[in-house]
Amino acid sequence: MGSLYINRTRLIAPTESSLSAILILKELVCDDIGVYRCWVEYYSDNRKYVSTSLSTVAFKATKPNSFGIFPYELQENQTLTLSCSANVGAPKGNIQIWKVAKNSNKNLLIFTANTSDFKTENCSEFINATFTYTVSRDDNGALFLCSSQNVLNKEAEGPSLESQIHVSVKYGPGKPSIVLTPNKSSFYAGEDVKLLCVSDSNPPGNITWSFLPFNHSKETIVSSGEDELKLKDIQLENAGNYICTANNEICKNNNAVVINVKEPLEKNRTTIFSCDQCDQFEKCHNKNPGNTKRFIKLYLGY
Structure with missing residues (x-):
């Protein structure tokens, strides 16, 4: 030896x-x-x-002694700076930064730092790592954490330090979606229609409904502050474009749906009676109900 x-x-x-x-x-x-x-x-x-x-x-990695995030509030597509310091032990120590999405308990690895700045007196390695991360709207409400590990942890996550504040990502509304009830494009006069505008944004957007009749160029605001618009007993003059506009401090966006209105459908009136000649039946259809009484006679012989 x-x-x-x-x-x-x-x-x-x-x-x-x-x-x-x-x-x-x-x-x-x-x-x-x-x-x-x-x-x-x-x-x-x-x-x-x-x-x-x-x-x-090997020497064990210890829990990170600092983990900073700046800023905690930012807009979509802006960058977040994450800084972590830890004694990662030895050998082959590293720092890893993870994201935990809102309403999720799964850690997603977004960064690994393997470079050692210097060795401590007990032969382990100390790492200072800084990482910039571009946020999306899906990161709103997320938490971040930093872990320290080496060969002793194998593929497992080492001791970690979690951010104490959820990140707030502000973003404007995307193109709203409009849901019609009942779900059809044409309605008869006298029917009721409900329109629902669905839009996602942070902070929540304000919803405005406007109406643009066919063959017109000027919109009329019919509702503000409500995501649902109810049209009762619609008539022919209610046909046209219904526009939902969602807006917040970031931007605004809109979408439209076309509603067609037609006259109510009347049922045909039919009369059947027997004839005395040749054991025939005469069937008479009212050709123009509500107008003149013109009939078409059909003779069916047998």
Whole structure:
């Protein structure tokens, strides 16, 4: 055994009841870091066997001592700066920054820093990492955390420090969607129609409904502050374009739906009566109900 290990090691050899060999290292130094292989040779039924195993000597990563986020409030497509400092132990330590989306318990890895700034007195490594992240509207309400790990953690997340404040991402409304009830494009006069405007934004947008009749160029505001517009007993003059506009401090956006209105459908009046001639039936249809009484006679013989 090399001079590095003199007076610092103790070996517990295998016995008849156990094939385990234990090497105890005392007063660890930086040069002790690494992978140790153990060979155990033994005989059974006059045959020679060899058993091997690997052990790693490393320094544990500790929980990050600082994690900063700036700013906490920003607009969509702006950048967020995240700074983390941690003793990542040794060897092969790193810092990882994770995002936890709103209403989710799953951590999403967004950044890894492997570069060591310097080694501490106990041979472990200290990392200062800064990362800029461009936010989207999906990041509104998200939390971020920084973790510190090395080979001892393998593929698992190491000790972490979480941001204490949820990020607020402001964004303007996208193109609203309009839901019609009942869901059809043409209505008969006298029907009721409900229009619902759906829009997502932060802060929530104000909804305005306006009406543009066919063959007109000027809109008329019919409702403000309500996402639902109810039209009762619609008539022919209510046909046209209904426009939903959503706006907040970021921007505004709109969408429109066309509503066609037609006269109510009257049922045909039909009269069937018997004739005295030739055992025939005469069927008479009112051709123009509500107007002149003109009839078409159909003679069906049998």
